[in-house]
Every structure is written in structure tokens, then in C-alpha cells.
Amino acid sequence: MDQHQDLIRDVPLLARLPEADLSALASRGRVRSYRSGDLIFREGEPGDSLHMVVEGQVRIVVLSPLGEEVTVTYLGQGECVGDLALLDGRPRSASAIASQATKTLVVTRGDFRRWLRERPQAAFALLETLSLRVRRTDEALADLALLDLPSRLAKRLLSLSGARQPAKGGSPAKLRITQAEMASMMGVSRESVNKQLNAFAREGWVSLGRGSVTVTDAKALRDLA
Amino acid sequence: MDQHQDLIRDVPLLARLPEADLSALASRGRVRSYRSGDLIFREGEPGDSLHMVVEGQVRIVVLSPLGEEVTVTYLGQGECVGDLALLDGRPRSASAIASQATKTLVVTRGDFRRWLRERPQAAFALLETLSLRVRRTDEALADLALLDLPSRLAKRLLSLSGARQPAKGGSPAKLRITQAEMASMMGVSRESVNKQLNAFAREGWVSLGRGSVTVTDAKALRDLA
């Protein structure tokens, strides 16, 4: 399962499209800037645009039934925010908030559909990409139902570190993330994440700092997951 | 919302296509018959075909990390089995087993791609369908992480009964399903499902039989979920 992790990051919606098609799409977009903490869109709003992250980082949050904010994921440069809205025109299923100073390229649904109509080939690539995404989400669902916290945490650490440190050997990747954020993403308490991270640290698999986790033994984590 | 069940049920891959396009695709397929218990395909095999269920029922199972079979969902008449393989050509992410005598219409990846090439419009419909499926799975993921068993069970009961009893008023729908199957689908123990179902029964929200659950107060379940 975890060998698919690399796909997670390098398969944003448009990754498989030829460069020319991509820039044609980009040329129809407008650039928007956000300061850290700015709301990009809110859960439940009608969604008719896609944001490609040009610079910075975006936090995706949903409201839990109990009314607390739960961070689903973070999206960085080159990734797409709110892409599903382009395809099905449904309301936003989550809110997007700039977690740093961020620039996005906004493409509207209308522009996108015109662009797609002129490029039937692009639809194939999109179908393939979306299909991979369904697989990945299904897999996450199975993980959540079947795996315990240590395994899930190990997977998550690998996925996060793999993403930021692509195609490099054994060199350790320092993740800039708080334990509270990890807990929120995984749907467990901060205390549990803390205790498990410290257990990993005692084994020498990770090293911890204030607001950071560094994976030092990826193999051990992979074995666990 | 809960899990794969409903999404695959009311949003089969090809639901939004015009009738003519559908029958053009169907005409390229071959019909295959399976007896109850026959394996249709196995997890991990290369996937290059789609099965549309013409008659009968198919059980989708994955192997958990501990080696036990977990039923992900059941697919019935008109639904598609192994549809993702057509789009991305990846190995099967689950096994499919005929849970009754079943007939399927098999379409190969090659045939599908030729068919799709001749119908650029169909790609739009497929993109929309897949997009909805991603949303539903994401939602199921959030449910699993955030909701407790009573809520999830209530949702699941509604989703199952809604699927079999579409667009009808207050009339009770009798689900033909064992508690063990429900437990396997939801990733909890059979005993937990049993105890919770009996709690619902004591409230008068469902009535139980051997191999069946009947929702008698859908509103109460909805309030809980």
C-alpha cells in the first residue's frame, strides 16, 4: 500500500497534461494573493473555481459534527485547491485557508470547460488522475478502519516526508509541523500523537523538535506500516 | 455519506451517459456467468476490464493487514465492478466474488478507450461522476474519523435502506443482510453491531430478524446521524 505514497503528491489534478495545454489553461487564470490566515473559500459556498497554488501553502479544513475545525490536509506549490468543483459544480466540501502568504492562480469553471472542450485528449489524463485519487482515498479509508495508531502515524510520517523530500536517498527530512496539526489531520488526540512520536523517538526512528519532526529511519517506519 | 455503499449504488460510473452511448458500449462486451462463490477477479491482478452486473450480486473484499477478508461493499444489478481499472490500468485494489449466481457484461480496456475516443462528450459525464465519488469517499473518511459507532451505524442503515427503497415515503424497508456483514463493512466487530442494533430496537427505531434489519423510524436515525 505505502509504495503508492509517492503518487499522492505528484499526481495533482493536472500533472499528466502536456505543458502546452497547461499553459493555455493558466493563461486564462487570474492571480490572487492572500496573507497568512486569509480565507480562500468557505465550506458550503457554491464552488465554481479552481485555485492552483503558485506560492505558499493552503490549509483545508472541515467542520466536525461537534463544531470543531479539523484540518484535512495541507496543499503546497503546484497543487490544486477546490478542483472537484470544476468537474461537478457542487458546493465546497471544505474551507481553504492560506496558512502562509500565498499566491494562487484562479481558473473559473466556465474557462475550464471551454478549455477542456478544445482538448478531448486532456479528458483522458484527467480521468486517469481522478481514478488514482479514488483509489488513494479508498485506501485511506481502509487504513483508518483497519490500522492502529502506530501504523497510521508511521504511514503519515512517511507520506509527509516523502512529499517534501522527493527521490532522495537516506537523507532525513525535517517536517515543519506541530503535533496538534498532525493529530487534527489524523483524527486522534494530540496527546496520543505525542506519546506515539516519543515512542518512535525512543526507538531512534524519528527525532523531535518544537514544531518539527525529522524521520531518521524511514525503513523502520515502513516495516511498521 | 457513509462509506462506499451508496456512492457506488446511486452513482455508477456510467449513469449519466445517454442511452445510445451506453448500448454502444454494451454491444462491445461479452456476457460471463458465475455461480455463487465464484471468483471474478483477485486483488493484485492486472486489471484491464470492467464488469457491469447484469444479474445477481457481487461482493467486493480486501485483505486486511492481518490477513482477514473485509467486505467493502456489495454491488447489484446495473452497477460497475472494477471500473477504475479502465481508467488507469492499475492492478485490482480488491477482489470480486459472486455472492449469488451472477451474470456480468465484460468490457475490455481497449474497447472502452476506443469507445471513449469516439465520444468526447462522454468524458465529461465520467469526470463528473468520478468527482462525486471522490467527494463521497472523502466524506466517508471524515465520518469514520469523527463519528462514533451509533451515528455511523444509523447512517449506514439509512444509506442501505435508501438505496433499496428509493424515493419512497415512510414505508419500512427490510434489509437482507447479516450483522456479521454489516460489521465487516464498517470495520467494527460483529458484537458491537449486534449490541447497537439491539439498542436501536429497544428505542423502536428498527426491528430485527435473522438475516434482516428493518428500519421503522428513519427520522430518529437521521437525527442521531
Add this chain to the structure above:
DNA sequence: GCCTTTCTATGAAGTACTTCACACAACGGC
């Protein structure tokens, strides 16, 4: 009919998480 298998039902003990309570360390503002 009986016997085997399948399914439901339930209590007792164990486990993995949770919440709560608190301590302390690092950083930022001024």
C-alpha cells in the same frame, strides 16, 4: 426427524484510545 451450521444475543475482561489536569520549555512582543 435429527444433526450441523449459521446467525443472533449477552456478559466479562482486556485494550486503545480519550479527556482532563498539570508542568515546563521555547519563542515573540514590547
Add this chain to the structure above:
DNA sequence: GCCGTTGTGTGAAGTACTTCATAGAAAGGC
């Protein structure tokens, strides 16, 4: 430099599930 804020670390108690054990009732084979 001090002080409020944010983040980490940890134990105690509680909760929601698990597994295990056991029982009985319904259905199917022959």
C-alpha cells in the same frame, strides 16, 4: 528582561470499543 502565548511531555481516570466465552434459536442437509 519579563510575560503572555504556543507547543511539548506525562500521568490518572474514563470511555468505547475489542476479544473471548458461551448460549440458544433458526435454517438447511439428507
